[in-house]
Amino acid sequence: MEYSKIISVTGLGGLFELLSSKADGAIVRSLEDKSTRFVSSRVHNFSHLESIEIFTVRENVNLADVFLAMQKDAAPLPDEKDNAAVKKYFEAVYPDMDFERVYTSDMKKMVKWLGILTANNIEIKAPQPEEEETAEPETKPEAEAVEEAAPPKAAPKKTAAKKEETGKDEKEAKPAAKKKAAPKKTEAPKEEAAPKKKAAPKKKTKE
Incomplete structure (x- = not known):
């Protein structure tokens, strides 16, 4: 139960x-x-x-907190019909209770209820506070992962730009190689024209 x-x-x-x-x-x-x-x-x-909450001189506490304090105390439960004994019991077991707003009839109910719970072996559990910040630690790593993953997406654009630049360099390098090869064609005619100058002695024999 x-x-x-x-x-x-x-x-x-x-x-x-x-x-x-x-x-x-x-x-x-x-x-x-x-x-x-x-x-x-x-x-x-x-x-x-x-x-159910109980008035105290500070903040309200859950009824389970009072029950647990009653279970930890070594004093036996008072007779629920004795008003003075009931009030004296709670003054010793739970002195922070606001006795001006918690009536004797309410204290008598707590004594009776704890006796019933104990007879039925029901474990009393104080309600746990709700955890509102369980989702935030999960979303933060995801956001960081997105931010860390963003720069690698931009990297292919940079490599493509490098490829375009290297392609331009190769195109520019090819015409330069053709210009260097052009002087080789002009040097060949100069070597062939040199033997034609040796025909001059033939004119001297006619005189």
Whole structure:
């Protein structure tokens, strides 16, 4: 039996286990006589024990915190019919309780309820605070991963630019090689013209 399913019903003494909820009420089981019944929400109000808070001189505390303090204390539970004994018990066990706003009837209910929970071996659990920041650590690494991945995407553009520049250099280098080869063609005719000058002695023999 889970502590989160235990409720109190106005107009009915004791505690109940919530079995199922309906639009006009709920089916509950008594923790004392184990009887099952339908309780109309038009006549009664339901309160989960885990949602009940107790006034203190500081901030309000959950009812489970008071129950746990009562369990840790070695003093036996007082007689719930003795108002003075009940108040003295809580002054010793939970001195931070605001005794001006917490009535003796409320303290008597806490004594009775703890006795019922103990008899049914129900483990009392204080509600845990909601974790609102569980999603932020997950989104931060993803954002950083996107930022780190962005520069490599730009890298191919730089390499393409280098390829275009190297292509231009190759094109410019090819015409330069042709210009260097052009003087070789002009040097060949100069060597062939040199033997024609040796025909001059023939003119001297005619005189």
